[in-house]
Amino acid sequence: MELKTVCKVPGLLDTLRKFQVVVTLDPDSAHPFLTLSEDRRAVSQRRPWHGQLGLFGSFPSVVGCERLTAGRYYWEVELRDGGSWHLGVCKEDVDRMDSSPWTADRGFWSKGDLIPAGAFNPQKNPHPRVGVFLDYEGGEISFYSVNEESHIYTFPQAYFSGPLRPIFITPSWCQTSLIVCPKQETGAKDAASGGEKPLESSPRGSSKPSLFVFGDAPA
Template structure:
């Protein structure tokens, strides 16, 4: 019995790593004959390269040894000889239901089966492999995975050393700060140019208004004087005088009502997209005037919405409300108004100015001209062309509500400051519809939807 114990002890010594003092895991043997766990030797050599941790001998061939498969098998066999491990191995290799040894492996279910299990109907159509063959196949897969992991490990170590070298290289903080300083300088130059352009346009508009006023005064005096002339003299130049009067009146819309200026800020829409939110309409807010689609993204004016177009400027808007309400932060959403000639967008929320709860930008069509109007304030500007998409930016804390022409990346109007005391709800109105036209859709754009000039030209 003592001899048997001595044999067991010697065997344990042969399969024990001299570094970790545990049984071998992936054993490797170096030139001097000593063996260690692969991971243990790797750690030892990271401190003292190519030196045996036991005898300190340095091997002639300085290369990491391969796994000693014979020693690995001996270790596995020795561990199985332990009475406790033997019992556990028996239990692990027995079917818990039938108490029979596992004989095959089911590839589909990735489970071991005994002779009774694989005869069951649910396994008959499955791929079954002998247990020993399956184990060997998976050992080979493990070796392949380990090989890839080792390569990844070495690559990661190499990149880590490169990162450390980069930290000692260029001062990236200084370079990034310098780039942003340059950008600030360019933006400042652009701001100065825009302000100069604005001043010039204001001077031009004042000059045109002054000229228009002078022309009106001249024609008024001439008409008044002509009205006192004898009949023959009054009728002599009547065609020319009436033509001049009508010409002055026709210039009113171009001179009195200003055209909305466009100042493009291409980078601004990109910045606003960081605050993009997924807005949906509350279907409960639909009515006989406006209906909401099932996806809660589109709205349509209904036939019941009748408008007295003899007083189109007094048209009543009927609204639907968003499903969301905002009580903090910054938010941005876009609305496609390509298909609707008249519309209104904005927010609803009581403010400290209790008489106002709606803040709106609306588009009104009169004859062949489009006009942007605001409520409750007094914007009334002509628009050269219909605007296909409107962006709405809300900053709750600072009380800013901004409308953008998305296609031109140009601001349209700003409400500021709005002192909110309750949550803000976006509102939408796809009308009033024009007489004789088909009611079309107003659509809230998806978060990932973007519009550019080249895209719009293809629509």
């Protein structure tokens, strides 16, 4: 099922943020056209390049420092200056030098065109936010509009093996920037910290909140 309209889900953000982790950008993985902030939470491309690139293909990218292995994870990004970004996760050893499509068989689970229509209306959402939710064992990667508190897209059921890393990709011809939002305090004591630790917020076998079941997402 493909959603054609924005459907606000009450309590969506409170539930997602129970799984929120801190994500920082890895400077060693950043394309030379990308500039990272000192705190490694922001990335920008200020001088678009319209020629053919030999390094990392024609789509500059950077990955997060965090290695995601087991459990459930959630993070938010704020998009600025327009432009276009692919968000998601990739295998730790994936080849980013090839500008071929980022598909699951190549170790990428990323999605572009995540901003709903009208999100760049300066009177409504000056800086649209997108939330990314990963359920490693459940084989689910989903995207949410934080501004609209609604679901955007869920990948069909996937099988993950080995460490995954958050990934951020933009075309070389875009002048754009992105900020990884700080962790929101929800008061939940069952959310795990980032880094190497898996999330242990709910025992395996327990029912998944119904708000995560969209489209071809696993039950």
